[in-house]
Amino acid sequence: MTNLPSGNSIAEVAHLIGDAARANMLAALMGGRALTAGELARHAGVTAQTTSGHLAKMTEARLLAVEKQGRHRYYRLATADVAQAIHALMALAADGPPRYRPVGPRDAALRLARTCYDHMAGRLALALADSLVREGHVLLADGAGLVTERGEAFFSGLGIDVTGATQSRRPLCRTCLDWSERRPHIAGRLGAALLDSALERGWVVRQAESRALRLTRAGESGFAAAFRLPSDWRVEGVAQ
Amino acid sequence: MTNLPSGNSIAEVAHLIGDAARANMLAALMGGRALTAGELARHAGVTAQTTSGHLAKMTEARLLAVEKQGRHRYYRLATADVAQAIHALMALAADGPPRYRPVGPRDAALRLARTCYDHMAGRLALALADSLVREGHVLLADGAGLVTERGEAFFSGLGIDVTGATQSRRPLCRTCLDWSERRPHIAGRLGAALLDSALERGWVVRQAESRALRLTRAGESGFAAAFRLPSDWRVEGVAQ
DNA sequence: GGAATACTTCGGCCGTTACCGAAGCGTTCC
DNA sequence: GGAACGCTTCGGTAACGGCCGAAGTATTCC
Structure with missing residues (x-):
């Protein structure tokens, strides 16, 4: 027109x-x-x-x-x-006038672990992000993230190759503001690889008709061991 | 409704x-x-x-x-x-069906140096980004960026404080795909600080009625010295 | 074969809204 | 004071587009 x-x-x-x-x-x-x-x-x-x-x-x-x-x-x-653009719009919509707005997913399962486009979100994803930072595998600074040399070896041990990082235009590691917890979790290519790996190992399984992920018994111990998760990682509101 | x-x-x-x-x-x-x-x-x-x-x-x-x-x-x-969301939508619009689309700004001045929301874009911004990476002041990996310790000292020398990084929710350093050159330049809080600093020193000045930035004589030598720019940084299509 | 399912195409209705002309306010200039 | 300017409000028009009912095309199941 x-x-x-x-x-x-x-x-x-x-x-x-x-x-x-x-x-x-x-x-x-x-x-x-x-x-x-x-x-x-x-x-x-x-x-x-x-x-x-x-x-x-x-x-x-x-x-x-x-x-x-x-x-x-x-x-x-x-x-x-496309996911990136929608995410950016969601961030805008979350600001806006202070009228009524439901704060995050109600379902407890969704708050614990769910998918966010191609990576994990929820308490589990936050615990993993915290762990990766604590162990020095990735460096995060407000929205940006980089894998350290120590991290490369770690991810390699999980069967995730991050050496081809600079090849793809797709961000290797970027953070994504967690909807329910309002803290950043790991997205980008690394986030996608982590989800793939977890699904493949059977640590989490997708739920029918929902974005929720179910944490299996194998995942319970697998995540805890591989990422040295603190025992209280399921508790809400615990930073770091 | x-x-x-x-x-x-x-x-x-x-x-x-x-x-x-x-x-x-x-x-x-x-x-x-x-x-x-x-x-x-x-x-x-x-x-x-x-x-x-x-x-x-x-x-x-x-x-x-x-x-x-x-x-x-x-x-x-x-x-x-808001700028972030619009930027994400621009990236989507740039994909799309292969119909007619003008490729970047025609004006030579715009291609050399211009503003992109609150930071610099164009050949100058690319040269600065290349320099910062080459000198080890920032690490860039597909969309994400981090300031190194060496970089903190460098920016501090320019009067830019990056220590309060984790305070603000605003990304310290992120990249932004350069419209005219299709390569990433530095955005985020660091990008904004670089533009502010350059304006304050009179290295670039805003042009009326345009997004173009004019590089001053002081800027010519100032940028070259502070960032150790190669002599051919103005030439288009030179990567690194 | 026939029935059920998944999806698409067509046609018409109706609400939303972008647009401009005209008129009204507030500010600045002389 | 009056005139010019910048912006807003109001009212009416026109069109874009979302919606559903009905009908049509694939595919699967029995």
Whole structure:
């Protein structure tokens, strides 16, 4: 419509996100798993045909990626950049006027451990971040993070390779403000690798229909041993 | 209207940004300077009364902050978080379908040195970032950055205190993808401090009606000496 | 084969909102 | 004082776009 040269396409992207139904779908996809059109419709609270239109637009704009599987269509966030943008908007929304706002997830399971796009969040993630800092494996300073040499060896022992760090444009390690606890946990490529590794070892398992992660008995002892977690890491509000 | 518990206010924020006129105003404010309502109207290409409505909404939502000065009203981005969110959306918009898109600022002065919200961008900023990494003052790894001990001393010599790093929630050092050069430069609190310092020393001066920074003769030699810049730092496309 | 499921396309309704003209306030300049 | 300027408020118009019902296309299950 308007033919302004630039600074306009940002409006198009924001316009897509700036609809309640679509925003709810995107928020649901921040859980990291691919969801079907039907599941997204339920999350958004609109009918299937309305959802279909929304998904087509977001896919067209490369916010989402689709995968056909039988009669289902699985949608996921197209890139980490999309998750990053949504995260930045969430941070803005969290500020705002001091009107009513529910503070974090109610569900105790969600507060303990959940996924946040492609990495872990909740008390468990905070305990891991604290441990990595305490043991000198990563250095964190307000939003930025770096893996130390000592850390490289440590992660290598967990089967996580971080040497190719500078190759990818994707941040190796960045922090992400934990929704329920309001403290930073580890995101970025390292955060994703930690989640993958934990899932592979069976230390945590995804829950159906939820972003919650269930901590297994193996995980209970595995995390504690590998990361030297303090015994009280489950207690809320304990800093460091 | 809809009374979904959460994940909704993100839609409200995005909805605000998702209008061409408002997005253009925000993009103009990414230059870092406060602008009057009239200037913003010209940037957006709409009348004063339309602009007034837009500005009221964005101020109400705490995206913008106002300052009255005589018969003028100066608007600026309310917080660094707002700049961060807009930046993330710009990154998304830059991806998108491969249709027509102008590649970076045309003006040579803009490519050499300009402001990006509260820090420097352009060839100069890239040369500074390269220097800081080469001299071991900061460590950069994909989007994240940390100041070394050596760096703390260096910045202290420039009158920049970085010890209070962990106090503020605002990232001390983070990178920002340079629009014209597609390489990261230094943003965050450190980036802002570098710009402030350079302005104070008269090494660069702001240009009227533009985001461009003019490099002074004092700056020419000052930057070269303090940061040990290579002689060819002005040449485009030179990595490191 | 037929029925059920998952998703899409089409058409029409209706609420939201961006836009501008006109008019109103407050400030500055002469 | 009056005129010019910067910005805001009000009212009416026009259009964009989200929504659902109905109908249509795949795919799976029995």
